[in-house]
Amino acid sequence: MEKVFVSRNNTAAIKCPNCANVKMVSVEQLKGKAFIINAKCPCGAVFKVSIDFRRTYRKSINLPAHIQMLARGGGWLAVLVRNISKGGVGLVLPARYGIEVGDELVLQFTLDDRNHTEIERKIVVRLVDDSFLGCEFIGPVQHEQEKALGFYLMP
Numbered sequence: 001m002e003k004v005f006v007s008r009n010n011t012a013a014i015k016c017p018n019c020a021n022v023k024m025v026s027v028e029q030l031k032g033k034a035f036i037i038n039a040k041c042p043c044g045a046v047f048k049v050s051i052d053f054r055r056t057y058r059k060s061i062n063l064p065a066h067i068q069m070l071a072r073g074g075g076w077l078a079v080l081v082r083n084i085s086k087g088g089v090g091l092v093l094p095a096r097y098g099i100e101v102g103d104e105l106v107l108q109f110t111l112d113d114r115n116h117t118e119i120e121r122k123i124v125v126r127l128v129d130d131s132f133l134g135c136e137f138i139g140p141v142q143h144e145q146e147k148a149l150g151f152y153l154m155p
């Protein structure tokens, strides 16, 4: 089931698993809880979507990073990491780069912790809000990176 994040104006980008059509839906009235909703796409597909408002601890940062678009290959693009949590990152792009909800990227950056830990994680885009991307970590994580991030995120 697709899990979607909610943007600052309480809308969620719901992507159809059948035709990849993305629709912005207002979820204001659901605020404060995790919900599963039934979505119906104009293409006829009916599917369930998990909408997650729950906040994990998110640290505001401002670190340079690079992303690579997995599907399109090519070079590394410069971005800024604006926030980080155990579950993912918020990125700001200097340009849109044509990135859409559901795109998978590789993210590389160096934490400003004592060891300057190198982070390299696979992420999936869950939210596109102008030049801001809300992304979720996916795939395996190296134990050392996970441990370093755990320390880094201690409030």
Ligand SMILES: [Zn+2]
Pocket (backbone or CB within 6 Å): 016, 017, 018, 019, 020, 021, 041, 042, 043, 044, 045
């Ligand atoms: Zn559809």
